[in-house]
Amino acid sequence: GAVVSQHPSRVICKSGTSVKIECRSLDFQATTMFWYRQFPKQSLMLMATSNEGSKATYEQGVEKDKFLINHASLTLSTLTVTSAHPEDSSFYICSALRGERGNTIYFGEGSWLTVV
Amino acid sequence: GENVEQHPSTLSVQEGDSAVIKCTYSDSASNYFPWYKQELGKGSQLIIDIRSNVGEKKDQRIAVTLNKTAKHFSLHITETQPEDSAVYFCAARKHSGGGADGLTFGKGTHLIIQP
Numbered sequence: 272g273a274v275v276s277q278h279p280s281r282v283i284c285k286s287g288t289s290v291k292i293e294c295r296s297l298d299f300q301a302t303t304m305f306w307y308r309q310f311p312k313q314s315l316m317l318m319a320t321s322n323e324g325s326k327a328t329y330e331q332g333v334e335k336d337k338f339l340i341n342h343a344s345l346t347l348s349t350l351t352v353t354s355a356h357p358e359d360s361s362f363y364i365c366s367a368l369r370g371e372r373g374n375t376i377y378f379g380e381g382s383w384l385t386v387v
Numbered sequence: 388g389e390n391v392e393q394h395p396s397t398l399s400v401q402e403g404d405s406a407v408i409k410c411t412y413s414d415s416a417s418n419y420f421p422w423y424k425q426e427l428g429k430g431s432q433l434i435i436d437i438r439s440n441v442g443e444k445k446d447q448r449i450a451v452t453l454n455k456t457a458k459h460f461s462l463h464i465t466e467t468q469p470e471d472s473a474v475y476f477c478a479a480r481k482h483s484g485g486g487a488d489g490l491t492f493g494k495g496t497h498l499i500i501q502p
Binding site (some may be wrong): 277305307313314315316317320330364366375376377378379380381 | 423429430431432433436476480489490491492493495
């Protein structure tokens with residue numbers, strides 16, 4: 272079964288509002304989680320690395336004030352898309368690093384965000 | 388930074404035949420190479436991975452080979468079945484001393500299994 276759970280799987284929000292996506296590691300502690308976005312027919316693009324208890328590390332070109340990441344516990348990281356615009360509509364996927372199994376990374380199921 | 392190239396972008400094979408997807412990477416410090424399978428609109432599923440201290444790994448119909456010198460790794464699927472139809476992504480990562488870097492992905496290969 273899934274070891275990383277992502278919620279919600281689908282969300283529709285109005286332009287200008289904020290939406291939060293949760294990523295949970297279900298049966299292991301993850302000090303490091305990653306957030307990706309994927310546009311249709313394109314590859315996964317890393318947005319940021321989320322570290323428990325410290326600030327996230329953002330990839331070049333990703334606005335940290337727009338995509339707020341909070342990794343407050345060893346099993347939960349959240350991505351908040353603030354002041355959402357239609358161009359933020361995308362498929363967002365998180366992953367978590369499982370250290371005790373040779374640093375294997377497991378992905379969540381993904382979240383479809385549609386901004387109208 | 389790391390750059391991962393993946394070929395082909397689309398691969399169509401007859402059911403029962405083998406499929407091979409190839410990736411190259413640029414950063415010789417990369418030491419972990421997973422392969423993910425993604426069905427339409429779903430999250431990516433880890434199907435197999437290989438670390439830089441191993442040249443080949445096999446799991447039933449799926450195998451991965453790694454050539455560190457040439458910096459390329461390949462996914463091999465034998466006796467393909469209709470449920471193998473999906474988009475496959477290769478990725479590369481290096482583990483830095485202070486933590487873990489995120490994966491760098493290839494652009495994906497759409498594998499189509501013809502009945």
